[in-house]
Amino acid sequence: MxxxxxxxxxxxxxxxxxxxxxxxxxxxxxxxxxxxxxxxxxxxxxxxxxxxxxxxxxxxxxxxxxxxxxxxxxxxxxxxxxxxxxxxxxxxxxxxxxxxxxxxxxxxxxxxxxxxxxxxxxxxxxxHPVLCKCPFCDGELPCAEIMECQKCEKRIVKCPHCGNLVEYKETCSICGKKM
Amino acid sequence: MTISINMKKIYLDYAATTPVDPEVKKFIQPYFDEIFGNSQSLHSIGQESYRLVETARNFIANMLNCQPEEIIFTSGGTESNNTAIKGIYFAHRNLRIKHIITSTIEHHAVLEPVKFIVENFKDEGAYVTYVPVNSKGIVDVEKIFESISENTILISIMHANNEIGTIQPLKEIGEHLQKINKQREKENKPKIYFHTDAVQTFGHIKVDVEELKVDLLSASGHKFYAPKGVGFLYIRKGTKIEPLLHGGGHEFNMRSSTVNVSGIAGLYKAAQIAQDVMNEENERIKRLRDKLLDGIISKIPDVVVNGDLNNRLVNNINICIRGVESEAVLLALDSEGICVSSGSACSSGSLEPSHVLLAIGVDPVVARGSLRFTLGRFTTEEEVDKVIEVLPKVVDKIRKISPIA
Structure with a gap:
């Protein structure tokens, strides 16, 4: 030992x-x-x-x-x-x-x-380098899958297809694919 | 019997070494300064030493069922094994090819001299076959027989394994070899010698060279309550063997060196005691061992027992505790005053899992959690109870730190 x-x-x-x-x-x-x-x-x-x-x-x-x-x-x-x-x-x-x-x-x-x-x-x-800022109002985003902007209160997600931060809807407003 | 070891400690590592029995200790005393003569000296003090050495030789020979001149005293197990293996090899160097058979679970004191020969003398025709063991730790006898070739000069198989305590079927091998050797004698071919490392068995169970049909047998005093630094090698009459130590021609020219009279006195007394108490002690120790093993298995989940439980030395427990590394358990037990062995070689600086456990097919990660408990003459029931109480707590604590569930 x-x-x-x-x-x-x-x-x-x-x-x-x-x-x-x-x-x-x-x-x-x-x-x-x-x-x-x-x-x-x-x-x-x-x-x-x-x-x-x-x-x-x-x-x-x-x-x-x-x-x-x-x-x-x-x-x-x-x-x-x-x-x-x-x-x-x-x-x-x-x-x-x-x-x-x-x-x-x-x-x-x-x-x-x-x-x-x-x-x-x-x-x-x-x-997630951009996770901190809301794409609409530049407000702070908490780290989560569906992020609620603390300023404009929009629900933001990262599109699994194009990777952009968009408002949480059925389809991505940028690439148009189903989320 | 008084307990000679530190009473505060619980010592469960008797397979590593034993304390000198108090009776042995007392018996040796005069051989330091009263009967201190060189056993080769012709004067009376020397002759007194000589008489002790020959009395001891006679006694050991009697126990082994052989002739006194077939016993040479050595410094212990390692020297006896080295003398047997290298000695047989050197005496057969003139042969074109020299084949040695041994098992994968031998002690390093057998594996290393064999490796030394094969690595250094392969150019002159030395080679080795390592015979595997089954999952219970018993050597595959059929594989030994299959391995025997025209050129085999030596088979070395241990009597009982030092880690898992399994007793090997020497008699079966010996009887088969005897038949082969009879045939070889008729054909004027060299004999195949049969050596056994009986370091774990001599002084613990009956060892009879005629029954086992071995030609060479190694034993060590400190494994049965004699001091360290003394042992013997049995060499059957007529064996072609060279000595390791050359000099004054002591021990029938097989081991030059001034004879270790006090050590041999200890070996003699320890052998006497061993013979007297063997049966009774084995019964007592087996009961305690079984109690300890049952206690461990029933209180600690995920414990693997290594090796055959029937063909086994009665004092040995070898287990693997999943999810822990044995050194951590050993340290924690030591801090509670309990001394055991981590079946692995980690202690010697290498972190490799034990070659014996790998040979019986234990998963390498599981093998890291191996522990060996070996009971002995001074083990008490209270000590066993204490271990059954402490070990589960220690294991639980270390398992909480472990990422391997």
């Missing part, structure tokens, strides 16, 4: 922030359960679009993998995306008071999974 630091054992015995976020803004999974560890990180981004408001994870792996997940979640909570993207594996290992060399490769995956969750959040945002 690997020799673990007190900090690793403490996080392993009392892991913080375990769980899933049902309506997560980003989800990232890394690893391989056959010969390594498997981690899934969930993040919730604050209204400012920058701050990591909540982090949760599920981890299959050894004591080090669980401690790493717990530590990463603690390090990331309340930080901005930019700050978190600068996290490295070495920083996590250092915070944990060191990790055995054979655990650095297979178990120190927390940062990778968290970064993947952030990438997921960013890429999801790029799919």
């Amino acid at each position: 690997a020799q673990y630091s007190e900090k690793v054992m403490e996080h392993f015995m009392n892991p913080r922030n375990v769980g899933e976020i049902a309506d997560a803004d980003g989800v990232g999974t890394v690893g391989n359960p056959v010969c390594g560890d498997l981690m899934t990180f969930y993040i919730k981004i604050a209204e400012d679009g920058k701050t990591i408001q909540d982090v949760k994870y599920k981890t299959f792996g050894c004591g080090a993998a669980i401690a790493v997940s717990s530590m990463v979640s603690e390090m990331a909570k309340g930080k901005t995306i930019d700050e978190v993207l600068k996290f490295t594996r070495d920083m996590v290992a250092q915070e944990l008071g060191g990790l055995p060399p054979q655990k650095m490769h297979c178990s120190n995956l927390g940062v990778d999974a968290l970064h993947k969750a952030i990438e997921d959040y960013i890429s999801k945002k790029k799919i």
